[in-house]
Amino acid sequence: MSDLEDLYREVILDHYRNPRNRGTLTGDAVLHAELQNPTCGDEIELALAFDDQGRIADVRFAGRGCSISMASASMLTEALRGKTREDALELDRQVQAMLRGEGDPPSPDQDLAALSGVAQFPVRVKCATLAWHALEHALGS
């Protein structure tokens, strides 16, 4: 079962079982996005709060989905904190490329690197990108 273990690496299952930053945010400086995966109906809501310097101060997610989509969302919330809008979009580009099998992980020692196995499972790529597409919507890009 090596393929399967490559997809479901321990760190992914950990994020799935113990999701980070679940919840939502309110306030004027908060950007929201809500997205659905047409393949399966899985849903995600993302909320981003910026600080005065234009950096992401807090990120929360809510929704229902499979281990891949929920772990990807959980990792996203951790990876975005402290980033500017431009940095966030750059990370998004790198992650999307990795998920399509067209690039290396943004940083090999991040949890996100564990998602690189998804590229072998084209139908699951949609699960893994759901949170990242929501990010693009939230940032209006």
Place this chain on the structure above:
Amino acid sequence: MSDLEDLYREVILDHYRNPRNRGTLTGDAVLHAELQNPTCGDEIELALAFDDQGRIADVRFAGRGCSISMASASMLTEALRGKTREDALELDRQVQAMLRGEGDPPSPDQDLAALSGVAQFPVRVKCATLAWHALEHALGS
């Protein structure tokens, strides 16, 4: 070329080269019909005049088409003369059955019997039945 000669029997080619009863009719007791073969655009117009006893006194046809459709029309005009509406429809049924390969010619010594070879050529059946469908339209059946 036996198949071809079976389709194009001499009497058919004769009716095609020398069509009987071409033209049209006018008057109150005249029934008209105009029909087109969707396969090819061939057209036929049929005119039927009845006498006091309800018998067909005169039949004329006009139109453009292939040898099979024109010969069939020409033969129809000859075969109908003197027939009542019911007799004409009975003949129509017999000819249509023959053309579908499901029945004998109405009368083996009539010119119409020559059309029995058409049954082997399904696409041409539409050509041969054009005049007879026009007859049904004219008789309102």
Place this chain on the structure above:
Amino acid sequence: MRPTGDVQEHQTATTGLFLRDDFPILQRMVHGVPLVYLDNAATTQKPTVVIEAEAAYYRTSNANVHRAIHTLGEEATRQYEQARATVASFIGSPAPEQCVFVRNATEALNLVAWAWGMDHLSSGDEILLTVMEHHSNLVPWQMVAKRTGARLRFLPLAPDGTLRLDALDTFLSERTKIVAFTHVSNVLGTITPVAEICRRAQRLGAITVVDAAQSVPHQPVDVTALGCDFLAFSAHKMYGPMGIGVLWGRLERLQEMEPLFGGGEMILRVGLESSTWNEVPYKFEAGTPNVAGAIGLAAAIDYLRGIGMEAIAGYESQLTEYALLRLRSVPGIEVYGPESPRGSLVAFNVPGVHPHDLSQFLDQQGIAIRAGHHCAQPLLKHLCVVATARASFAPYNTRADVDALVDALGRVGDFFGHVGS
């Protein structure tokens, strides 16, 4: 192909009612283990006779139909119309011309919705559906309702997943112009009482549209006995090719219906400004049809008849009963839909494991099931779930396939472990 025989004998056999050897893909390995294909409600596998029927047509008789005066054209036309006659006799259609060839059940349902609906619906009219319709029998009616001002209503379900027939009279009225509903639900497996609904709908002057995508492949279906106005199904779910399906209609309905698509074949006479239509069914078949597909569908029907639809229904119902029994032994599992009668499919959820993950896990052991909303989002919302897993059976499946599935389900919890929320 197996001769129609003693059904009893096959039920216990491990070889299936269809011979697995008839289906080349079933010899295939997936992740190093033999394929166990349990996604038949999505699409079925194809026997060699179907694959070969299409190939043979292309190798020997390929031509455009209806217009050519040459040998290939005549052969192609004869085979295409013979396929229509085969379909007609399979579903008890009084005449072949009542069977319109389309791409799939979805197109058939859209054709009725647009071509019949647009000219016969107006503001205040009602279209009665059920909450368990596949999107293909829901979205077209939403679109047509929006254009015509008609209103959609939905017959509810009883807690066991059957239709609330007792509520039918409160939903049916003189305003009801169309009642469109599935014969077999692709999620719950519910079998609806088509004949009774049609009778009650027609008494009030409504026309009836039956989505038979999940029934025609699995049980004898006779349009005359059902008494419906329209019936839709797809070849690819009944062992036939993709790209071909059927809309069956009552002759009067088809005759009073304007064509939706214009083009070659469907016309009688074309002028620059306007045209007149050819007769039924040709007025609905604009452009070059999928001749090979129709021939492949006829080959599938011949294959099915060689076994017998009664035998197929009997075999599948026993297999599904066995699957229900075994699945219910999985701790915590939730199984959807009525007990019996039901179509040959079971939707379920295993606690703590999302259907996507479940499906991925099973695939690794060669088992193909479906996970998701099954194109029935309103029904899933009604069931309060975002997705389910679904195993669906064909006569090449066996008890051993069910055992493989259930055994794997027993291991899935260990793999994903306990999930908090």
Place this chain on the structure above:
Amino acid sequence: MRPTGDVQEHQTATTGLFLRDDFPILQRMVHGVPLVYLDNAATTQKPTVVIEAEAAYYRTSNANVHRAIHTLGEEATRQYEQARATVASFIGSPAPEQCVFVRNATEALNLVAWAWGMDHLSSGDEILLTVMEHHSNLVPWQMVAKRTGARLRFLPLAPDGTLRLDALDTFLSERTKIVAFTHVSNVLGTITPVAEICRRAQRLGAITVVDAAQSVPHQPVDVTALGCDFLAFSAHKMYGPMGIGVLWGRLERLQEMEPLFGGGEMILRVGLESSTWNEVPYKFEAGTPNVAGAIGLAAAIDYLRGIGMEAIAGYESQLTEYALLRLRSVPGIEVYGPESPRGSLVAFNVPGVHPHDLSQFLDQQGIAIRAGHHCAQPLLKHLCVVATARASFAPYNTRADVDALVDALGRVGDFFGHVGS
């Protein structure tokens, strides 16, 4: 398949540019003589690689696409989307998603007419067509004009069968919303200056729809160079399977266009009362698509590319020139259409012999041509004929095939004799 090579060499060869052995049906005898297939504009024959591509798909990877999380589903989805990418690169589409899979060119044209036309046309608007359109690019516009109150106008032909481009400016105005026209006429063989018409139409804000059913199979076609908004063609006329075709569109146009059919796959979210659509191209592909057909089309494109579209165009143009020359030697023959450039087909009439009879006579000698109105009744009325014969060529045809045709035409008068009127 023959490697791209010295075109000169092939022109004189008697074997064709395609290897006849690649096409199983060409081995066939008709009435005891070898088949000479000259009805390629109606539908082309299929090489083994295409027949086998469909069969191989069914034998190894058949599944429903886009939703399944299992190996077969992933393979099927990958092959289906790969086929879309193959189509896109073949016609120079900036992106694969601009290629919508439909049944045939007819459906593609109807989709534009209904889905784009219904929402963008209103009373007083004009749709500009030409008098030589195939019914598939005429009847849909008649239907939509009738529903919207738009008016049809027709660009006339010069006596030689070319478009009266000099009249274009008098037909084009701010009222013109759509200009829909054929790239290559299926009767006259006329090749229209697509890029110029698109440029002039777009200057006035009209969208352009190109019927490429007779061009994509025979010459390099690049949608970017043509500059059109939509382009339609069928696989079965380009050595691919029946039941699959393509609507290509500019991204903005496809995005602003509502879907016509509702159902599975084309939705994002479905509620009971309303739904939201999936993205392009999926919102136009409701229901289970013809996956095998798309894969077969991609195999046909690979086959064509192996030879090269330039080589094909060159070979066919020389063969057509030869056919024109030889046909004109038949006493009294009437040949329709311009001299050159022209598509690889010739429509003609032999005096005193109706095309039906001619076609039947030729069939007896193994020669398949077409006879009739070629789904272009308005054009035939313009030519003052009810029907014509038509020979149309593919790269498996040779000068020997043309010779067989012309020799037979020399004998047909004897058979039918002189016809009075």
